[in-house]
Amino acid sequence: xxxxxxxxLVAGLASAFGVVLLQVxxxxxxxxxxxxxxxxxxxxxxxxxxxxxxxxxxxYVSSIVTTNTVATIIAGRTRxxxxxxxxxxxxxxxxxAVAKEGLLVGAVGAVLGAVVGTVxxxxxxxxxxxxxxxxxxxxxxxEPLLALPVLVVVLSTWCAAWVGSRRVLSVSPxxxxxxxxxxxxxxxxxxxxxxxxAVLLIVAGVLFLAGGVVVGQIxxxxxxxxxxxxxxxxxxxxxGSHLIMPPVxxxxxxxxxxxxxxxxxxxxxxQHPERSSRATIGLVIGVTLITMFAVAGATFEKMMAxxxxxxxxxxxxxxxxxISLAVISVLVxxxxxxxxxxMVNNLALxxxxxxxxxxxxxxxxxxxxxxxRMILTESLQMTVAAVxxxxxxxxxxxxxxxxxxxxxVANIGFVTPAVPWLLVVLSVTGTAVLAVAATIVPARRAVxxxxxxxxxxx
Amino acid sequence: xxxxxxxxxxGNMENSPSELGLAARVTSLRKIYGSATTxxxxxxxxxxxxxxxxxxxxxxxxxxxxxxxxxxxxxxDTASAGQAWLxxxxxxxxxxxxxxxxxxxxxxFIFQAFNLVPTLDVRGNIxxxxxxxxxxxxxxxxxxxxxxxxxxxxxxxxxxxxxxxSGGQQQRVAIARALATRPxxxxxxxxxxxxxxxxxxxxxxxxxxxxxxxxxxxAMVTHDPIAASFADRILFLADGRLVEDRERxxxxxxSRIMLxxxxxx
Numbered sequence: 265x266x267x268x269x270x271x272x273l274v275a276g277l278a279s280a281f282g283v284v285l286l287q288v289x290x291x292x293x294x295x296x297x298x299x300x301x302x303x304x305x306x307x308x309x310x311x312x313x314x315x316x317x318x319x320x321x322x323x324y325v326s327s328i329v330t331t332n333t334v335a336t337i338i339a340g341r342t343r344x345x346x347x348x349x350x351x352x353x354x355x356x357x358x359x360x361a362v363a364k365e366g367l368l369v370g371a372v373g374a375v376l377g378a379v380v381g382t383v384x385x386x387x388x389x390x391x392x393x394x395x396x397x398x399x400x401x402x403x404x405x406x407e408p409l410l411a412l413p414v415l416v417v418v419l420s421t422w423c424a425a426w427v428g429s430r431r432v433l434s435v436s437p438x439x440x441x442x443x444x445x446x447x448x449x450x451x452x453x454x455x456x457x458x459x460x461x462a463v464l465l466i467v468a469g470v471l472f473l474a475g476g477v478v479v480g481q482i483x484x485x486x487x488x489x490x491x492x493x494x495x496x497x498x499x500x501x502x503x504g505s506h507l508i509m510p511p512v513x514x515x516x517x518x519x520x521x522x523x524x525x526x527x528x529x530x531x532x533x534x535q536h537p538e539r540s541s542r543a544t545i546g547l548v549i550g551v552t553l554i555t556m557f558a559v560a561g562a563t564f565e566k567m568m569a570x571x572x573x574x575x576x577x578x579x580x581x582x583x584x585x586x587i588s589l590a591v592i593s594v595l596v597x598x599x600x601x602x603x604x605x606x607m608v609n610n611l612a613l614x615x616x617x618x619x620x621x622x623x624x625x626x627x628x629x630x631x632x633x634x635x636x637r638m639i640l641t642e643s644l645q646m647t648v649a650a651v652x653x654x655x656x657x658x659x660x661x662x663x664x665x666x667x668x669x670x671x672x673v674a675n676i677g678f679v680t681p682a683v684p685w686l687l688v689v690l691s692v693t694g695t696a697v698l699a700v701a702a703t704i705v706p707a708r709r710a711v712x713x714x715x716x717x718x719x720x721x722x
Numbered sequence: 723x724x725x726x727x728x729x730x731x732x733g734n735m736e737n738s739p740s741e742l743g744l745a746a747r748v749t750s751l752r753k754i755y756g757s758a759t760t761x762x763x764x765x766x767x768x769x770x771x772x773x774x775x776x777x778x779x780x781x782x783x784x785x786x787x788x789x790x791x792x793x794x795x796x797x798x799d800t801a802s803a804g805q806a807w808l809x810x811x812x813x814x815x816x817x818x819x820x821x822x823x824x825x826x827x828x829x830x831f832i833f834q835a836f837n838l839v840p841t842l843d844v845r846g847n848i849x850x851x852x853x854x855x856x857x858x859x860x861x862x863x864x865x866x867x868x869x870x871x872x873x874x875x876x877x878x879x880x881x882x883x884x885x886x887x888s889g890g891q892q893q894r895v896a897i898a899r900a901l902a903t904r905p906x907x908x909x910x911x912x913x914x915x916x917x918x919x920x921x922x923x924x925x926x927x928x929x930x931x932x933x934x935x936x937x938x939x940x941a942m943v944t945h946d947p948i949a950a951s952f953a954d955r956i957l958f959l960a961d962g963r964l965v966e967d968r969e970r971x972x973x974x975x976x977s978r979i980m981l982x983x984x985x986x987x
Contacts, residue, residue: 523853524853527846527853528839528842531842531846532841534841535840620836621836621839621840624833624836624837624839626822627796627798627831628826628831628851628854629822629825629826629827629851629855630822630826630854631819631822631823632818632819634854715825716793716798716799
């Protein structure tokens with residue numbers, strides 16, 4: 265099943281990322297401290313904090329992706345689950361089975377990822393040493409600490425499978441007998457408490473963020489307010505994504521045209537608000553983070569350029585910002601990659617589960633080309649919405665970060681946010697490539713659905 | 723090609739199959755599934771015509787080939803041998819793209835279940851054939867659609883999604899969609915299979931009214947004698963062959979014929 269494959273890949277990527285990042289910090293610490301072994305501890309702990317931050321982001325994103333994947337698989341397996349319930353299996357047993365599968369997939373994926381990551385890094389290290397880029401020191405790649413990211417990935421995949429399998433509980437045995445009509449998959453469960461918490465978090469976050477920007481003008485402690493504001497508001501956004509993503513998707517959908525394939529695609533993406541928001545929120549997080557760091561760096565550079573007179577200082581700052589941004593972008597980009605895997609998989613699963621509907625459309629006179637266009641539009645809608653929202657959020661966060669952190673240093677009041685054009689171009693190209701690539705397999709599958717499928721009684 | 727007013731079904735001046743008063747026909751149709759060693763003959767030299775303006779039922783026990791026959795006549799499946807015609811078009815000679823356009827413009831469909839696109843509301847589903855064709859209905863077509871919506875009692879349901887409708891209501895939406903383009907032929911595949919008997923009768927009465935009232939040609943596949951008793955003509959299939967061709971009959975007579983077919987088998 266493609267869903268399991270995707271979860272395996274996601275767990276593997278997250279685990280490989282965590283292991284490699286820890287190994288890289290160890291290598292760097294060894295290089296920096298050189299022969300002075302006593303120094304290695306301090307350098308390591310400083311680097312490790314950074315590594316842990318980015319590993320946390322990757323694990324967070326991969327958990328969201330896995331939760332969504334599992335929920336999507338469950339939606340497609342409703343009939344089988346209902347049949348199991350019918351012949352006497354309890355909902356709890358069914359759910360436990362799903363979680364167990366998640367644990368297994370997480371464990372296999374995490375270990376495989378760790379092994380592959382370590383092998384790749386060893387090869388890279390060997391080449392770097394052979395080429396003379398790195399000194400030939402005694403690097404220790406395998407250490408007990410590496411078990412940590414592997415364990416975290418296993419546990420998070422397990423939890424994600426458990427959370428994602430919540431829907432199992434609402435499957436009725438009646439759904440197996442076919443007496444029940446085809447029910448919309450729409451998750452009509454309303455969660456007023458969750459909505460209120462999300463809104464409160466966003467409001468409080470925005471207030472803190474604004475406070476941070478203002479206080480940042482007079483005190484460097486403004487950044488602490490800003491940090492709290494950023495964390496609060498972003499948590500609110502993720503928690504309330506089912507409130508935010510559908511209107512954004514709807515807006516993008518309307519921009520994509522009004523012919524039948526586009527309209528159906530837009531309706532599909534909005535039909536399941538929970539599902540499409542979970543599918544896209546990972547990508548939103550990734551793009552937001554990349555943009556935030558890039559805009560913060562560029563805005564900082566701009567502030568310094570206005571505040572500093574000495575061109576050599578400016579150049580030094582510019583160089584430093586450039587290097588840090590490149591490193592950070594690669595680190596965050598990895599999370600975006602994991603999110604992209606999730607989105608592609610979501611699209612593939614949703615096509616797989618709609619074969620009956622696609623068969624109906626084919627029977628009624630939808631051409632293969634129109635089906636392909638519908639899926640491409642659906643994919644475009646999700647990617648464009650996620651990237652656009654991520655860019656917008658990232659610009660706000662990045663600007664707020666630069667203002668609250670460097671406001672007093674630059675002491676030139678407010679500047680407009682600087683957006684590095686390279687980033688925008690990369691995001692747009694990345695979006696286009698992702699949106700198209702994501703549709704290749706699902707579109708081929710959809711076009712091969714025979715119209716007779718819709719007629720098969722059941 | 724496109725039918726104009728309902729009355730134009732009768733007194734048609736065209737030649738060949740339509741001259742015979744047939745909306746569709748098949749000649750020496752054969753359909754074999756599977757490979758040489760495990761082949762199953764679903765249709766064995768079947769030749770029939772569906773008369774224009776009539777409500778025709780195609781009956782037979784499961785495995786008689788009635789669904790296969792319908793799939794081929796509707797351009798959803800291809801025959802192993804023989805020809806299928808819709809009006810004057812030999813559809814067995816068309817490629818997938820041409821068949822797709824033919825289904826969109828000249829055929830209406832009512833299936834047993836999963837008739838409607840779940841993401842579209844009632845109006846969206848009824849207008850789907852036009853949307854697929856990338857056009858808006860003309861004024862005449864709009865009047866016709868409004869009339870259909872009224873007579874099918876869907877006026878206050880237009881913004882509902884399929885899952886908010888009962889089975890009978892869903893089938894009525896499917897009927898409205900199938901009739902909306904005034905196709906040359908409407909295929910109904912066990913349209914009452916998923917309904918309680920009251921909603922089932924309602925749906926059958928509506929199909930019959932479309933045929934007598936508007937001269938709509940309808941071919942309905944069913945194994946239910948009561949459903950078939952609503953039709954003007956009943957074709958009986960067994961083991962891939964046409965075994966009986968009856969004018970309107972009572973449900974009792976139809977049951978007797980079916981029972982006889984089962985006993986002979």
